[in-house]
Amino acid sequence: MDLSLQGSLLDLTDAMTLRDVGTGKTRHPLAHGAWVDVRPGWLAAGDELFTALLHGVPWHAERRQMYDSVVAVPRLTKFYAGDETLPHPMLVEARDALSRHYARELGEPFVTAGLCLYRDGRDSVAWHGDRIGRSRDSDTMIAILSLGSARTLALRPRDGGPIPGSTAKSLRYPLGHGDLVVMGGSCQRTWDHAIPKTSEPMGPRISVQFRVAGVR
């Protein structure tokens, strides 16, 4: 068979595939020793994964202590520890691919998977750093695979200071279906991140965060 024809036929298939992490990845150095890697379209044809997770994950409504009251967190979550079976084999593949790609720089594998479901634009997560565990005082990486509707990941320096080279109050990265973002370096200690609410009509989004052992 003509090879170029074969290539174009392959491109037309709808098979869900992880593309190479490094191809098309851009590293954005932030201030204070933090950085963000963005790799758009990492997972191709991810609809099957999105649908399987949406309907198959036992989503929890979290409640969180806020000062004197307990408030509902406006999103649904499910955490998978390292010894728990992930809800779809593609998540195992994704975690392995990330561990391989970042092995030298990270020095340890990605282990846990935190899943979040933002049902619509009213669901969100407020400004925070993932600072539970070792990330409180050492560098780590948090890799996020985004599925479904596009939402914005916002980042701002934790100390409230300006963003060097910018007049904006926060950096904003749009995360679409199949996109990968990795927060690295000191990002969890020196910056905060959030998924802001939006008044735009918005379908559901699922975020899968891979972390190393001992980091939340």
Ligand SMILES: O=C(O)CCC(=O)C(=O)O
């Ligand atoms: O939804 C996301 O991509 C980010 C979620 C997040 O920051 C967290 O759960 O710690």
Ligand SMILES: [Fe+2]
């Ligand atoms: Fe977070």
